[in-house]
Amino acid sequence: MAQSDDDTVRYDGSAGGWGSVKGMTKVLLRERSSPGTLDTLARQNKAGGYMCNSCAWGKPAEPHTFEFCENGAKATIWDLTRDRCSPDFFKQHSVTELRGWEDYDLEMQGRLTAPMRYDAATDRYVECSWADAFQGIAAELKQLDPKSVIFYASGKASLETSYLYALLARAYGNNNLPDSSNMCHETTSVALKESIGSPVGTCKLDDFEHCDAMLYFGQNPGTNSPRFLHPLQDAVKRGCKIIVFNPVRETGLLRFVDPQNPLQMATQKPTDLAHMYLQVRPGGDIAAIMGLAKHVLAVDAKRAAAGEPSVLDHGFIDQHTTGFDDFKARVEATGWDEIEHHSGLKRADLEAAADVYVAAEKTIAVYGMGLTQHVHGSQNIQTLVNLMLMRGNIGRQGAGMSPVRGHSNVQGQRTVGISEKPELVPLDKIAEQFGFEPPRDEGHTTVTACEGLKDGSVRAFINLGGNFVRAIPDHGIIEPLWQQQALTVYIATKLNRSHLVHGKASYLLPCLARPEEDIQASGPQSVSIEDSFSHIHGSWGKRTPASDKLLSETAIVAGIAEALLPPNPKLRWRDWTGNYALIRDAIAETYAEQFHDFNERMWEPGGFYRGNKARERIWLTESGKAEFKTPTTLSALGVGEAEGRITLITMRSNDQFNTTIYGHDDRLRGLEGSRMILLINPREMARRNLRAGEMVSLVGDAGDDTHREVRGLKVTPFDLPDGCVGGYYPETNPLVPLWYHDKASKTPASKGVPVRIVSEGGS
Template sequence: MTRPDQKARRAGPHAGLHNQRPSPYAGPAGGWGSARSVAGIISRTGAYEAAARVLPRQNKPAGFACVSCAWAKPAEPHALEFCENGAKATAWEGMSKRAGPDFFYRHTVAELRNWSDHDLESAGRLTEPLAWDAGQDRYVPISWETALSEIGAKLERMAPDKVAFYTSGRASLEASYMYQLMARVYGTNNLPDSSNMCHESTSVGLQESLGLGVGTVRLEDFQQAEAIFFFGQNVGSNSPRMLHELQKASERGVPIVTFNPLREKGLEQFKNPQRPAQMLGAPSTPISSHYHQVVPGGDIAALAGMCKSLLDVDERARAQGQVPLLDWDFIREHTAGFEDFAGFLRATSWDDIHQLSGLGREALEDAAWIYARADAVLLVYGMGLTQHLGGVDNVQMLVNFALMRGNVGKAGAGICPVRGHSNVQGQRTVGITEKPELAPLDRLAELYAFEPPRKKGLDTIGTCESALKGDLQGFVALGGNFVRAAPDTAALEPAWSRLDLTVHISTTLNRSHLFPGKSAYVLPCLGRSEIDRQAGGVQFVSIEDSTSCVHGSIGRKTPAGTQLRSEPAIIAGIALAIPRLGQANVPWQAWMDNYALIREAIEATYLQRFSRYNERVWNPGGFPLANAPRERIWNTETRKANFKIPQDLTARLRQESDEEAVLQLMTLRSNDQFNTTVYGYEDRFRGISGTRQVVLMNADDIRAHGLTEGERVTLRTAVDLANPRSIGDLRVVAYDIPRGSCAAYYPECNVLLPVWHHARESHVPAAKSIPVRIAPASAGPRPTPDPAG
């Protein structure tokens, strides 16, 4: 079905661009390209109030925390403490358009399913509670009182283990604490969250290796590092504010060594928009001093090569009576398992390392030597490590590399996972977890006079599996776009419509709303940049950043509608509407009126971690949470930091046959999107404009598969052939990418990702190495419409 304004869009700014040949981008990250992009989205969204009143206070003391990435907020902020994508997120939240009842009267759910992700969200901010009317196939207005009463009554009749309570990383610490408590008083640990889709491999891997499931780095460590190693993280698009620290490090002469399949602009060159000289023509700053294009899934082998080189040089040095290369005092006092790990390295051949990493021995030995010459090294990584079958092995192999030279627990060194969404780490800190052993259940029982459930709950993969089997009955989402973000889209969408109840707490319309359960509600909430006024006055919330620092956040902008409610108020409203929750002694109404009481409750639950919470929450730079590994205290079973041997030298799926015909697909985000939110069709850094229907391939692979650049092709998953998965009408783009791999956009390519294809221990969807076959589109299914034109 063609949407009503399709002809108008074809005559608009994207007209014809979907047929243009991609043009390589020669400029740096930042610079005038970033400034123009920010100005453009403010104009397109009409977010002038946000630009004037909110952006100057973004990520600053007494301001609000960006709803985009989770990078650290400095105590002494820059004049403009926001990046291109952070500004886009704020403009999106502050858009002038409204998706009110008249919008839903004009459009059925079936029609809206034909809209692109961009068009759905850009329809405008939601303004009133909505309920799905199956007879009309429309969302219709409903009062808050009726909506909450009906939701509460339906949840009361359901078995708690048949309901999942999902949390997106947008939710504040206060909302997250209330939400996990509501689920547990209700009777379930079914608390899937967005961390399950990205950094759960970090939470599992670091917990086993170091005794804490978060990183060990603070912002000040970047000022003291003598080398920085980057793995699988696109800083230019996903956490651009980090470029300030990398720029200063580069200018100090700190080597920055990058391992990434694609050459990303943010890791090559940066022109700082807040440096007038650079904006007026001074050269951009080089970021990576060395760039190694490892194959997808090849990081374990690359790290093994560097570790093997360190071990070899150290053994030769000690045999000749020279200064050892490894930190033996640290290894003996603080670690366990080194001898077994050393045996693994000795038994690993350089031929296998080269084959599985795609990198030569000389390159890895040179990188190891850079590492060895630095006394303090930061190890930074993103989802390029975590979203693999061997995601946990990836993380733990990186820790092994750090432990060999004592690069944990000293200034300028440490493990730095770069979290994606703003408070995705913080929601775990206050109890969002399906694992009962990680939640303070005894303390919750003591504080609120109820018996918490002790059975392990559903994570994201478990929630998907339960829905596909028909076991899941209800789904409540605190933000997010779960159905679109989760794997196996084509199977999951119809399964979602078979649920008895779906509830979405959202700011804008997204694709998950278009697969309503038999009863379905969309509850519009305040954005973080908006003023939150409750009975106790204007309220603020708090978030935790990637470096385990907690910050206050207060909205500054007029709310998008008079009927919007805050996330804490909506959670309290649902809790008060479920009769069985009356068994516990929880002051839902008081918390709704005064968020300081929620922070007091968090402090009472986590006595040491959040001491003097209300007093410290507005400290410039935030207040740091306790981090035992920074003090070289290891809360592991061995009471030491553990060397861990990987299960395999590759993090991807090994296939027994037809290797040559199979490509490893990694899904990507453009620099014009954040998670599933697509702001536009300008992936400036990759030179792709006007479309997302592309597949990036090595030029040699294009020829080997008998294809030509610009040709339309179909991708099919090369596993689980009894359940075929494909996406068609993708245009081939020649790109600087390792042979045997290809790349295409997320979330569109989630259709190719089987639910079972996930990290072994952490269940993170393995979206960075999906085995696929490619064929001309004429040989595939009916083409998928290009949402850009």
């Protein structure tokens, strides 16, 4: 950690390097992991090995010696801890008492070891048998209207489990299948589908070996996908230029020391990554991209006047797209003053960035939740698509759209049926295949499920992993409503906050972690996941389970289904539990084009590619072409500027994966200790008469009548653009209104939250 003359906190080191090694070692020692953990890490993300349950970054066909990153290693070590949260723990602590514990302390109790049910008389979870749990859950669900029950999935569950989970929900009678995508990249699924006909990115991992430039928006690889740093480093070394647009100057996009390079580790001389780093205002990405497009058009016009080759790919535009003229007119009518104001960037910098794009033959657009989590997040993405379409940068090697996903199988879950949108699932095929009529009405998203809690229409919640109550917006409002439900069911590996906010009946069902051996009737079982590049990988768990009372996620889902649903010889729950290969056969029958020969292909090095029509320049849109979508706004924020209002960006730390907190350090930003901090630049501090170390509250300023407040935040000088502050997720989630979400996808707008700063008078 270092501080400048104005007390701004910063990190002068590099991503990777010894800091990464120390971060992993710290967790390894704390969790007292067995020697088997090291074997798991050695096999991690390699063909025939174990697929990391952290992020969804691709798994190369030719892996590094150590094909894991700091956060991936932490996730594995976290799962393989020797600590145990047994029934004895719950005898000692009431649920009411545990609600007062910090998130970190709850998970530090270790792995759950036995199925539990909530006992209202003692206010404790008490051990029960699996048979009693399944029968008890089924008895509660049979009394409820199926439309009132939510089947939520966190994004980690395997393809096999996810497929059965979707079947369970539909056979029960609903499409209420939200997952963590609703809170992060649902905007991608909606925006890309409308623009290019594909709900996922168009790139493959090897495209990064051929691109000449990357336009990099709102994603932090140093913390969220550190294995991405290797392709970034390799690209820069061969001459690729990376232009970063991000409000926060993230170390992972500035400097990288490769922990697998002995020379770099010895010298600690980093590779500089970003060719340009433009700190765009939160919500200013549409304006920034319009500025890039405006300069591209200007250069093209200048070349046309001089009789030089065009910058635009007119052949591609004419043959493969529609809507270009309207977009061009909007760009040309947009003034530079507007662009500079909304983006917070200078015209000269945007023109310089656009010149890099013009000079590059092949460009990849990379983005994360900095684009998706805005009220106009879909327009963020579609304006970026427009820029790529202008030069034919979709549907060829070394170019394309590359959203970076979070949870290890969040994309794969959608692929095999976890979706509230019936039009995205082959329901006719499912009806034929399994002999029941699946519901055809649209199910609940994360947002509408929470709205259902508010109006009383949601009566039960099944959680396949995750920490839903802690992750959602407005959780200060939703959490008290949670206990009005008739039933909550939590399938989990460790204790978290959601488990303590239970329905009238509640079950806590401990499952195997992915690195653990899964023995069923036919022998050891493997599972599969899909990465961000639409490649499918097999995964073997080899470690001894944390308890002999654990069941696999697949067995738990099937156990609930058997107890709940009427007999149906085509729904072979017991056979599927005994042999997961049979589940893969069923997936291959449902999704024949993408998953043919599933069992035979799942061990291919690098995974097998399930295909993407947009990559082939086959556009599954309404028009049959890639569609330029003209933006209606230059700001992705949901509210305008107002005196005293400032924009909050919610952030994750280096010692965190989603709601899982591994520790209280944020090394790559130079921060440590408490997570209750408010990041703000010194200029904004001076304007608002704030002092470093002062304690303040953030109060919601979205314009509705609901009071939202987070207290006890320590003012911390940090390099951010004017007009914004940063705070940690999920601690600042109470400030995100449930209704404040992307217009098209309902993804919470957590990267552009309107707030006010109120001094608490302390220091």
